Amino acid sequence: MANQDSTNPSHALFDQFVQAQTCKEVQCTFSELCHHLQVDPRDYQSFYTKLKERLNYWKAKSLWVKLDKRAQHQDYQQGEVCAKNKCLVLGAGPCGLRTAIELALLGAHVVVLEKRDSFSRNNVLHLWPYTIYDLRGLAAKKFYGKFCTGALDHISIRQLQLILLKVSLLLGVEVQTGVEFKGFVEPSGDTGWMAKLFPDNHPAGKFQFDVFISAGGGSFVPYGFKRKELRGKLAIGITCNFINRHTAAEAQVAEISGVARIYNQKFFQDLLTETGIDLENIVYYKDDTHYFVMTAKKKSLLKMGVIKQDFSDAGKLLARVNVDQEALLRYAYDAAQFSTGHCLPDMQFAQNHAGQPDVAMFDFTCMHRAENASLVRERKGKKLLMGLVGDCLVEPFWPLGTGIARGFLAVFDTAWMVRSWGKGRPHMEVLAERESIYQLLSQTTPENTSKKYSTFSIDPATRYQHVNLNSVKAFQNTLILADPPRSRKASAFEVLLKWCQQHTAGYDGVKVKDLNQSWRSGLALCALINTFRPCVIDMSSLEESNAVYNNQLAFNFLERELGIPPIMSASDMSFKGQIDKLSMVHYLTQIHDAFNERTP
Numbered sequence: 001m002a003n004q005d006s007t008n009p010s011h012a013l014f015d016q017f018v019q020a021q022t023c024k025e026v027q028c029t030f031s032e033l034c035h036h037l038q039v040d041p042r043d044y045q046s047f048y049t050k051l052k053e054r055l056n057y058w059k060a061k062s063l064w065v066k067l068d069k070r071a072q073h074q075d076y077q078q079g080e081v082c083a084k085n086k087c088l089v090l091g092a093g094p095c096g097l098r099t100a101i102e103l104a105l106l107g108a109h110v111v112v113l114e115k116r117d118s119f120s121r122n123n124v125l126h127l128w129p130y131t132i133y134d135l136r137g138l139a140a141k142k143f144y145g146k147f148c149t150g151a152l153d154h155i156s157i158r159q160l161q162l163i164l165l166k167v168s169l170l171l172g173v174e175v176q177t178g179v180e181f182k183g184f185v186e187p188s189g190d191t192g193w194m195a196k197l198f199p200d201n202h203p204a205g206k207f208q209f210d211v212f213i214s215a216g217g218g219s220f221v222p223y224g225f226k227r228k229e230l231r232g233k234l235a236i237g238i239t240c241n242f243i244n245r246h247t248a249a250e251a252q253v254a255e256i257s258g259v260a261r262i263y264n265q266k267f268f269q270d271l272l273t274e275t276g277i278d279l280e281n282i283v284y285y286k287d288d289t290h291y292f293v294m295t296a297k298k299k300s301l302l303k304m305g306v307i308k309q310d311f312s313d314a315g316k317l318l319a320r321v322n323v324d325q326e327a328l329l330r331y332a333y334d335a336a337q338f339s340t341g342h343c344l345p346d347m348q349f350a351q352n353h354a355g356q357p358d359v360a361m362f363d364f365t366c367m368h369r370a371e372n373a374s375l376v377r378e379r380k381g382k383k384l385l386m387g388l389v390g391d392c393l394v395e396p397f398w399p400l401g402t403g404i405a406r407g408f409l410a411v412f413d414t415a416w417m418v419r420s421w422g423k424g425r426p427h428m429e430v431l432a433e434r435e436s437i438y439q440l441l442s443q444t445t446p447e448n449t450s451k452k453y454s455t456f457s458i459d460p461a462t463r464y465q466h467v468n469l470n471s472v473k474a475f476q477n478t479l480i481l482a483d484p485p486r487s488r489k490a491s492a493f494e495v496l497l498k499w500c501q502q503h504t505a506g507y508d509g510v511k512v513k514d515l516n517q518s519w520r521s522g523l524a525l526c527a528l529i530n531t532f533r534p535c536v537i538d539m540s541s542l543e544e545s546n547a548v549y550n551n552q553l554a555f556n557f558l559e560r561e562l563g564i565p566p567i568m569s570a571s572d573m574s575f576k577g578q579i580d581k582l583s584m585v586h587y588l589t590q591i592h593d594a595f596n597e598r599t600p
């Protein structure tokens, strides 16, 4: 609702923008405000300054003070440091939007792509003290008055997205919703890196960028990155949300910031006796909704009829057809009732995006983390810096509430990487530094990060207590595709070349002399495969002149069996000009890693 006291139309629009409660409403009020003030958000470098000048409204002043303070931090160098960079950010989840803000402060042209057109996640995120401090610095309280009032240290995912969306827009970030990233369009002629989108005629498809940051969430991994699977014991998470009517009776009910079985055996035993529900832990937060997240034991889910049939495979176990939705609702309801001492009055499920009771069951048995946080691709002399942030980098275990805390740390580390890229530091060093910092992420806790929140910045040294920016040496990682100093480049490439020569020696028509042209006929790739998998390819049937066939044969095997996508089409590999050396090194490195892992 707009502030009725505002008679100046731009003031009223500003109030509506600040108070907007849906993604659409934020976008519409923002564009009306810009239209009314005649400021063009596409003019991203001076947009914020112009908006400030034209919106002379006392209510906006406290916002400008906060954002100005942030923007004046020395790390951003007055927005000059990345003024030439164009950044595409995939995903308008909290981490994507938080990244976009940092990149805009560095002066970059930033476009965010989001496939959904609404923010609908009620689930509540735990915030570490530094994230609360960080968000206050971005005027979170201005946009959401209830932000972390009193001792509260959490926020719903959608509210957090709304706050960050508003800040992003004010800083000149272009946020495109309802558009899905489908892959890259490689440079050709005069054009640089672009994105393949759905719908395919979307104008953002014309945006050319040199930085790509993926914040696409746990199930999205962009091309070129590999993930490690961290398999633990079976862990089944249940989340549920109930309507919060904000009555006095509801306000009285105490939150549960996390109770685990090992710390309160009696609570869980009583729960089991009274209800038949057997849990490992439970969290209850009061926010826009009454939110519960718990880890349930399989045996009790089977006994209570939530899971119909037992399977050892977690995917099959939790498949939709194997879950009785009504029983799941009852299970979640009873657990919520018991854990709040039956004191929450008139509990009704809140609705999810599909208009259904907001209860869901997730498998946390298998968590993923990316092997690398960054890489560089190069085509036709045009380099693309790629980075991962948020769940896409490391999937969090929700009951521990690490998603945003570690997510934002990775955002800052990534912004630091883009800053170095913008400064023109040698790429190999940029990536090596990023990987060094990435090694710290999973061990980070509220206790071992610096407590001087006021000095936190994108500079890792202000946040991590013991940071070694050189723990990964540029030459250690051949996946890092860049221009290292000559001596380092030589050592990494030579090791790879030697390995290729050793494992292709003795095959007819194969002579590996380098890491690009020698691979054109496809015979060397087939020979490499044959060395490690002798029965897959009949080498005697191959002919050097049949390059497309040979390459396709090798590509198919490598993609199907080892999960390594081809770097170009078989016909490009066979006929087109020079084979790009960096791409080929990347490809061969993946093959090397895959075979070395799989052979004794």
Ligand code: FAD
Binding pocket: 090, 091, 092, 093, 094, 095, 096, 113, 114, 115, 116, 121, 123, 124, 125, 126, 157, 179, 180, 181, 182, 215, 216, 217, 218, 220, 239, 293, 389, 390, 391, 392, 396, 397, 398, 399, 401, 402, 403, 404, 407
């Ligand atoms: P996300 O918040 O997952 O955002 C990723 C965004 O990328 C999404 O908006 C998605 O639509 C978009 N996207 C993905 N692929 C594409 C594409 N190809 N093109 C365009 N856009 C794309 N954490 C908790 O601590 N507690 C919880 O209860 C909890 N519940 C969750 C429920 C759901 C359904 C999900 C998905 C996540 C939940 N999380 C929860 C995790 C938490 O939301 C994240 O840790 C946090 O939001 C930070 O994530 P992120 O920004 O990296 O990714």
